[in-house]
Amino acid sequence: MTVQEFQADKIEGxxxxxxxxxxxxxxxxxxxxxxxxxxxxxxxAREQVAECAAANRFFAVLLKGEKPTPFSPFDVKSEYASLEEAQQDLITSATECAAVVRGLSDADLAKEFVLRRGAMPGYQIIDFPYRNMAYHAGQINQLQLLYGDTEFHIPKG
Known part of the structure; x- marks a missing residue:
């Protein structure tokens, strides 16, 4: 398994x-x-999911060597009509991003990409989608505790 495949699997998972x-x-x-x-x-929680989907698409565009449209996470609003739409958008965005990551060469991982805070190598950038979603997963778990849900939710299978 390559680094690209490993990271893409983490993004999708x-x-x-x-x-x-x-x-x-x-x-x-x-x-x-x-x-x-x-x-x-x-x-x-839905706004956080919308931000994650937007960020996944941002990094996919960036890693393809194109210029992504900048956005502020706090400006992303959820316009999802249903839970299923929110879930599908997130998973689709991750699948799109993971496909780009899988297609990167080792040279792409060493290449510098320009972000608003400066240049970073591809090997650092491919970690952002995963880290962003993991961060927001924790925030959503915190929201669950705040409204009184103390059940440990884990997918079956």
Missing amino acids: TAKLLAFWLGAMPEDKQSWVPVVEGAAGLRT
Whole structure:
């Protein structure tokens, strides 16, 4: 297994897990924002999933050598009509990103890509989609605890 295949598998697997955890939430809690004194920038679970899908597509475009449209994670809003649409968009975006990662050469991993914070080699960039989704999976798990769900949700199979 190559580094590219390993990372692509992580991207796809994390998207499926994040989609599962979104689905473990009651429908009304997927668009819920807790009231936390002094907190700023809190977002719903669906907004976080929408950001992850947008980020996956951003990195796919970047890694193809094209210029992605910049976005701010806090400007991404969920316009999903249903849970299934949110889950499918996330998984589709991860599949698209993983396909690009699988197609990278070893030279691409050493190549510098320009981001708003400066240049980074491809081997660092291919980790971003996975890390971003894992981070937001933790936030969604935290939202579950905040609304009182103490069940340990794990996919079957």
